[in-house]
Structures are given as C-alpha cells and as structure tokens.
Amino acid sequence: MNDQLFAVIDVETTGGGIAGNRLTEICIVLMKGAVVIDKYSTLINPEKHIPLQITALTGIDNDMVANAPKFPEVAKKIEEMTREAIFVAHNVNFDYNVLRNEFKDLGFEYSRKKLCTVRLSRKLIPGLFSYSLGRLCDSINIPIVNRHRAEGDTDATVILFQRLLSLDDDFKVIRSFLHAHSRQATLPPHLCAEQIYELPESPGIYLFKDKNHKVVYAGKAINIKKRVISHFYDKLSKEYQLGQETYYIDYETTGNELMALLLEAEYIRKYYPKYNQAQKRPGTIYQIISYVNQRGIIQLALGKTKLIRDSVGTFYSRAQATEKLEQLCEMFKLCPRYCTLQSNVEICSHYRIKNCEGVCDGSELVENYNEKVEAAIASLNRESSTYVIREKGRHYEEEAFVLVRDGRYLGFGYVDKNAQVSCIDDFEPFLKLQQATYHTNKILSNYVRKQGAPNILFFDDFSTAGPRPSQNVTQELFGMSC
Template structure:
C-alpha cells in the first residue's frame, strides 16, 4: 500500500483573531511516510503592521518582512507543495484556518485533510500535564530551537510526528483520525472525541470548562451534541478561542427546552462564564412601594433596586411600573400627586387622570383616601398568580414542571409516573428551588406568550405552598 504524504506546517502571524490574522512566516516539511523528502520556508509580508507584542514573541518585526513576498506571490508554491498531502500541525485548526483565510481573500479554495499532533499526542502519550509544543518536547526529549519561529517549531513537530507514528504501529490511530466520519479533525485539541460521543441528543444545558474545571461557557440546546459540535464548526475568532480553552464538557438533560433556558440563565448569573455575553449584568428591578408621608397619607412611589425585595409589586421595566401606577390611580380614584406621578404641585393636574376626589386640596379625608390606597394594594396582591407549567420530562413517563408562586418563579422539578400528584402541595418534595430574576421573568413570560394555557395549572391563593 502506498505511503501517505504529510505536510508538517507551522505559521507565524500578526495576531488579531482568526479572521484578522495575516501570515508573516510559514514553514512546510514534506514527509513520505516517516521520511523527510522536502522543505519550504519563507517570510511573508502581511501588508499590515505587526504589533509590538507579536514581535516580542516571535522576533519578526516590520523591517524583516518589508521586502518579503506577499501572500499572493507565494500562494501557488504553498498550494502545489501541499497538494495531495495531509495537513499536519500542532493545534492544526489554527494554522489551517489562517492559510485557508489567506487563500479565501484571493478568491481561492484551500482544502486538505487534517491531523492535529496535540490530539494525537493526548491519545498516544496520555497522562502528561501539558501538551503545548514546548512542554511536550521537554517531556519526551525533543530538541526545540528557535521557538516561535516557523522553521524551529516545524522541525520539532516533525520529530514529534515521527515519534507518534512509531507509537502507532500499523497506523490504526492516525487512520482513525483521518476517517471521513471522525470528529478529530474538527474538535479543539484538548477535548477527546469520546467526550463528544457521550453527549446526548436531547434537550438540556451544556457547560464548557477549562483545564481547572472552571465554567467558561454555559449554553442550552434542543440537541446537546449537535449544538456543542456547532461551536467547533463555527470559524469565528470567539468560538475558536472558546474551543482552545475547553478541556471538559459537562451536560444536564432537562427534557424541556423551557427548563434548559432557565438553567442556562442560572449558571450564567452564578458563574459569570468568560464567553457568555448575555445576562451577566445585574438588572435593576422597579417596585411599587408605599410609605406614610408627613400628612399621614399613604403615598405610592416607584423604588429602584438590584434585589427583589418585599414590595407592593415588582417590575423589570420602569415603564411597566409607571403604567401600573397610572392604572391604580385611575381605577381607585387616587391622587396623581400622592402616587408620585406629579411633583412640586400643590394640587394635582395630571394630563389624563382627572378623577382625584380631593385629597390634595383638603376636600377628601385622609382616612377615606388611605382606605382606597389599601384596596389598590390588595388588588395587586391578588393579581399575582400562582401556577404550575407542565412540560415533557427527561424520559418516557416522566413529567417536568416549573412552579411560579404569586408571580415569582420558584424553581423546577421532575415527577415520575409512580408519583401521585393530586394537589399543589404534592409538587413540593420534587421542587428544586431557584432564584427569581429579571431573566427568569422574561423567559417564562416569553414562553407563556407563545404557548396556550393547556400546559398550565392555576391555583387559588389559599392553596399555595405553605
């Protein structure tokens, strides 16, 4: 059987993310089987300034590349040199994507089979603390000179790959990595393919963790395995760096997409994962509060806080609180002045609310007015609904539920087919308590706007959990 040709490649770049990276140097060593048959190396003019921190790392500065060929001048050489060869690199997706983007900018396609020596090393030399090129070479006594220059790193990777071929007698591991259905060519370097294969194809949440098991990304999915893989197929710089930092992937199936959304929100707010953009910033709540002023009148106002506290009612947008105050004012003939809808006026003169009965000008008694305010507050309390949302469980016969008590999310749980649920209180032993936040409020409200009430069980106020 004919021996495979491998192109061992290392590139140096200007930095600036995957899409912004421009080539500054490239080295390619061709192997026929395990034997070196040719080498190509060249500096490349990136046609942009090389940042100081990159020069400090690689030693390549703007003066060095000023007279070097531009990529379009070496593209044919690189294309021809690597044609028919397997593209091999340490952390192959980086080098491969840099070259592919350079060709793409010229309107050309660059496509090769890929092998990653990080992933191969983890498989064939398990148990090492680090698989970075420098530490790996130090661990197994491979000489590494001229570090962070294309030729020096490529020469070390060639020796590493030759060692890996010796360990992979018969080529079983390498061939499995090159199999068309293998995920090894697309996965980041530190995630074993077995970990991906173990991911379920069910709804739930997934957690990307770094090598210290710290959560760096939390996501929800209808199909956990499919969604996790989509991160690695995405070529955006942020997704690439997320993959590079991920060493472990945990998951939790939920059966219900709604519970997955609520759990995702909980993980983001509790762990502030590095790569989650949304939901991190604490959101202020707006509350209708009441207090007795100097005249003994019960006054209503809007209070703002970062915590959900006991109040007449809590809102997540100021305009919602404002609209509710106006409605209370109108429905119970309250005074706009004493509902803090007007300030610095002796007598109310609201543009739309005209049914004040005179508390502001002395024609209504404080006792009568306060009684109306008490009724208004009571109306808000009774408007807070208590209900269960029933959803599909994690397995046949199981039922998931989300509990909202007096307008506030309490948590979720799962009930098996053997459980006898005949009352609201019967859900209590299965409930996993969760925090009610702006985001959980938005998630549940969005769900209820899209769904009918057939999955919803309402309860009267006196039947709530005690």
Template sequence: MSEKLYAVIDVETTGKGINGNRITEICIVLLQGNTIVDKFTSLVNPECHITPFITGLTGIDNDMVRNAPRFHQIAERIIEMTTGAVFVAHNVNFDYNVIKGEFKNLGYSFVRKKLCTVRLSRKLIPGMFSYSLGKLCSSLNIPLEGRHRAEGDTDATVILFQRILNLDPEFKIINKFLNVRSKEATLPPHLKAENIEVLPEETGIYLFKDQKGKVIYAGKAKNIKQRVISHFYDKKNKEYALGQETYTIDYEVTGSELVALLLESEKIQKHYPKFNRAQKKPVAPYCIMFYTNRKGVVQLAIDRSQTFDHSVEIFYSRPEAIERLEQLCEMFQLCPRYCSLQSTTERCSHYKIKNCKGICIGDESVALYNMRVQKALSTLKRDQKSYFIKEKGRTFSEQSFVMIQDGVYKGFGYIQEDEQIVSVEDFDNFLNLQKHTYHTTKIIKSYLRKNGDRNIVPI
C-alpha cells in the same frame, strides 16, 4: 502507508483572531513516511500592520516583512508541497484555517486531509502535564530553537510527529484520525472524541469546562449533541477561542426547553462563565414600589431592586412598568404626581391621566386618597397569580413543572405521571428551588406570551 506524504506546517500571523488573520511567516517540511524530502521557509508580507504585542511574541516586526513576498507570490509553492500530502500541525485547525483563509482571498479553495499532533500526542503519549508545543518538547527532550518562529516550531513538530509515527507502526490511530467520518480532525485539540459521542440528542443544557474543570461556557439546546458540534464548525474568533480552552463537556437533559432556559440562566449566574455574554450582568428588575411620604400620602413609584419586600409587581422593562402604573392611575383615579409619573411639585398635569381628585393641591383628604391606593395595591397583589407550568419531562412517563408563587419564580422539578399528588405541598418533594431574577422573569414572561395559558395549572 509508510510512503505517505505529510506536510508539517507552522505559520506565524498578525494575531487578529481566526478571521482576518494574515500570515507573517510560514514553514513547510515535507515528509515521505518518516523521511524529510523537502523544506520551505519564508517571511510573508501580510499587507497590514503588525502590532507590538505580536512583535514581542514572535520577534517579527513591520520592517522585517516589508520586502518579503506577499502570500500570492508563494501560493504556488504551498500548493506544490501540500498536494497529495496530509496537512500536519500542532493544533492543526489554527494553521489550516489561516492558510485556507489566505487562499480564499485569492479565490482558491484549499482542501487537505488533516492531522493534529496535539490530539495524536494525547492519544499516543498520555499522561503529559501539558500538550502545548513548548512544554511537550521539554518533557520529551525534543530540541526547540526559535520558539514562536515558523521554522523553529515546524522543526520541533517534525521530530514529535516522527515519534508519533513510530508509536503507531500499524497506523491504527492515524487511520482513525484520517477517516472522513471521524470527528478527530474537526474537534478542538484537548477534547476527546468520546466526550462528543456520549452527548444525547435531546433537549437540555451543556457546560464547556477548561483544564481545571471550571465552567467557561453554558448553553441550552433542543439537541445537545448537534448544538455542541456546531460550535466547532463556527469560525468566529470567540468560538475558536472557546474550543482551544475546552477539555471536557458536561450536560444535563431537561426534556423541556423552558426548563433548559431557566437552568442555563442559573448556571450562568452561578459560574459566571468566561465565554458567555448574555445574562452575566446581574440586572435588577423594575418594580412598582410603595411608601408613605412626609404628608402621610401612600406613593407609588418605579424602581430597580433585587429584593421584593416592598414591591407589588415586577417587570423586565421600564416602559412596561410605566404602562401598568398609568393603568392603575386611570382605574383608581390616582394622582400622577404621587405615582412618580411626573416630577413637578405643582398640580399634576399628566398628558394622559386627567382624573386626579386633587390630592396634589389639597382638594382631597389623605385618608380618602390612601383608601384608593390600597385598593390599587390589592388589585396588583391579586394579579400576582400562583400556578404551575406543566411541560415535557425527560422520559415518556415523566412531566416537568415550573412553579410560580405570587408572581415569583420558585423553581422547577420532575414528577412521574402516576405519582399521587393531593395538595400543592406534595410538589415540595420534587421542587428544585431556584432564585427569582430579572432573567428568569424575562424567560417566563416570554414563554407565557408565546404559549398563553395552554400549559398553566392554577394553584
């Protein structure tokens, strides 16, 4: 094992994320055991523009690489130096995937065993304030000249790796990391493998957290462990960036996919995670509202509101709300003009609804018209049902439930199957109160469309 080959590598790139990233500079130092036996450094023409930001970071500009070799011209040298060697880098998945991508563009499959000096350092040199290359070298008195240049970073990584080899003389940790069944090579640099091992293969939610414990991503899954691991095999820029900032992962088993969806929505609204896109924006639902105008006529209208004091039905799409309002007009012979279905101030002339009795032109009294409006409102309120959705629990002896009261989501809970329940109020002891939002409305309506009344228990 002492004579094993290690290719310590660093690349500088155009900085276009993990996909489409091109190399601007590369350095490879070949170690046999602890001894340097070869070295290769070269600028690389990326065949694309280098942005001012990258130039400011690395010092490499378009002029410097104009006459440098293109990747295909140094590919043979890279293959020669890395064949039979373990690919070693600080945050190895970045350098490895960039080089693998360059070879893929040439039609060549680049596959090597990998070791990450970030993960090895966290294991063998615990307690450091930071494991970034610059701060780690400063803490360990490792010289680092030419930061963010391939040769400078590689030379520092070589010294760091040599110390790691000395700290693991029997190669117990290194052999574990090289084991093909080990997740160490595929996991993000700061995440402990044990954190993955304890994840359950059950339905629930999971939370990615950064170094300070802040939630940066919330997700739901039928199989928490499987879904979490899939994030680290996804080569999208967003997934890669998420992995780089993840230090710990928390989870909560729900048993029910519906409860998981609702809980995921609550966590997104509460923590506003950096890497979530959907559901972050607080969206006011569409509501059928009512008010009395200056003539004393009770008017109906569609509006968006986070409060539901003067609303009688809630929708998550405007066309759905309009369709419901048109139904009311036809059923109760209401005026489209006074239901905000047309903006004209003259006699109503809706393309579909023709049975207005003339309130808009004074042919009907306000009192008679308002009586029919009140009947319409009563119908809507009767339709706002109260019920439980009964779902699977977290164990065989448990059930989960989602509570809807007068059409409004109140929360969820868990109850043992042998629990004595006499009245609706008994559920209050088990209910986790939640906020009714546009997103929870959408989740529940989607569930009902898919499942119907199969799991519904009327209150």
C-alpha cells in the same frame, strides 16, 4: 500510506484572534510517508503592525518583515506545495484557519484534509502531563531549536509526526481521524473525543471547563450533543478561543427547554463563566406605577429601573409594558391621556382606544374614574399569582414542574407520575430551590405569555388550597385531582 503526501506546517502571526490574524512567517515541510522530500520557509509582510507582545514571543518585529513578500506573492507556492497533501500541524485548526482566511481574502477557497498532532499524540502517547509542543517534545526527547519560529516548530513537529507514524500500526488511528464522518480534526486539541460521543441528544445544559475544571462557558440546548459540536464548527475567534481552553465537558439533562433555560441562568449566576456575555448583568425593567395628579386623578405611567425584582409580572421591554397599559385602558375604559399613552393633549384622541368615558373633558366624575383605575391596579396584582408550570420530564415515567409563589420563582423539580401529589404543599419535597433573578423572571414571563394556560395550574395561595376553579386549565396535574 507510505506514498501519502503530508504537509507539516507551522505559522507565526500578528495575533488578534482568528479573524484578525495575519501571517508573519510560514514553514512547510513536505513528506511522502515518513520521508521528507521538500521544504519551504519564508517571512511574510502582514501589512499591519506587529504588537510588542508578539515580537517578545516570536522575535519577529516590523523591521524584519518590511521587505518580506506579501501573502499574494507566496500564495501560489503554498497552494501548489500542499495541493495533494494532508495538512498536518500541532493544534491544526489554528494554522489551517489562519491560512484559509488569507486565501479567502484573495477570493479563493482553500480546503485540505487535516491531521492534528496534539490529538494524535493524546491517542498514541497517552498519559503525558502536557501536550503543548514544547513540553511534549521534552517528554519524548525531541529537540526544538528556534522555539516560536515557524521553521523551528515545524522541524520539531516533523520529528514528532514521524514518531507517531511509527506507533500507528497499519495507520489505523490516522485513517480513523481522516474518515469522512470523523470529527477529530474539528474538535479542540485538549478535549477527549469520547466526551463528545457520550453526550446525550436531549434537552439540557452543558458546561465547558478548563484544565483546572473551572467553568468557562455554560449553555443550554434542545439537543446537547448537536449544540456542543456546533461550537467547534463555528469559525468566530471567540468560539476558537473557547475550544482552546476546553478540556472537559459536563452536562445535565432537563427533559425540556424551559428547565434548560432556568438552569443555564442559574449556572451563569453561580459560576460567572468567562465566555458568557449575556445574562451577566440585569437589563432594564419596566413597571406600571400609579400616582395622584393635581386634579386628584389616579394616573398610570411606566417606571424604569435596573433593580432585580421578584415578580414575574414585571415587564422586560417597553413594548410589553405599553401593550399591557393599552389592554388595561381598553378593558377598564380608562383615559389614554391619564395612562401616559398620549401627551401634550387636553382631551384624549388615541388612534385605537376610543372608549374613554370623558374624565379628560370633565364629563366623567373623578371619583368614578378612580374606582376603575383601582380595579385595573387590582387586576395587575392578581397577576402575581401562585402557580405550577408542568413540562416534560427526563424520561416517560416522570414530569417536570416549576413553582412560582405570589409571582416569585422558587425553583423546579421532577415528580414521578405515580407519586401522590394532592395539593401545592406536596411539591416541596421534590422542589430544587433556585434563586429568583432578573433573567429567571424574564424567562418565566416570556413562557407564560407565549404558552398560556394549557401548561399552567393556578392556585389561590401557597397553602393546601387546590387550584383556582376560575382558571380554564386542566384539573389534573401529575395524576392529582384537587
């Protein structure tokens, strides 16, 4: 690689995330092998305001860049100077993505091979306390003049890169980082590549942790390794910032997606990670409520609340709740008007529900109608059942289960296929207790609605009673026959 061109680059920007960052300064040092052959440095007018906190860090203010060239004026020089070179920077993804976005705004695709001196340093100079440019240079006695200015940081990075080249016999490490199938250039600078290689390709959850081992993101995946890597290919500012703060990745396999969803919800509740936006607050819950109106008719209506309920029979969208009301109305021959499916009418005239027996026009006795409403309410109560959901285990010798009692989620566990499980109480030794929340209830509600009976075994209560015989489900669960 003695004849290979390297463009060592540092940029200063306006801040505001990858997508909103504009260049205020750039420095490029062109190297042939370890020898410097050219240098280019300039301020750039970002055509936007430079925040005070950025000026405090870099010393670059709006007056300094007012008469500087704009990016279109220097783009050709940058493209030509780096055309045959490998793009080298300390935390390369930041500099590279900012520069690429500037070219993208001009309608051009900027693409170069990349090397990150953070990741190279971690590999070739292991065991240092910190790999930030300032502390790393202090550790190995590299002088930095004009810190947080493009030229000063680039000059220090050039010396660092020359040291790294001298430590890499036959360029084995650099060649491995540049290999077409290597993900080194896309990985966050502080994350050890071995952590990625060791990730399983199976369902489960993963936790991104910062340098203090604090969880900053919790996610679920059908394929943990594939999903984790996808974060680092995402060009969104949020994903980039997440990568910058990630030092460690933990994971837990679950064997199936349902368990992964439930465990993800539990970890978000427990750790309240910085980069998880969803599931931090309960959403709106809809309930079917009943009351007696002035005519003595039991009327059904939708109630809306944000309180967390335990019942998985709760509805998590107005559409679901309305659909259930329509089903009850048809099944029990109720009046759409008194199920709040129609308003401002004396006699019902629903476009689809036509089997009202006339309580609205007086041809059906109120007493008879109310008996039908009470039967409908009773059917709703029966839906708060005790049941077990069966799913795939983490390996072929076990199966997973989720336990719900009287509509309340209790937790999940794993049972060896050879275990003697005869009744519902026998699941308790294998049960990992979990807290029921809005989100776990919503997950289970959606699962039951979509998957139906094949994976679910219902019980009459939580005692030693066997499965409910009226359910059209399998009579064997984990080898049991009740």
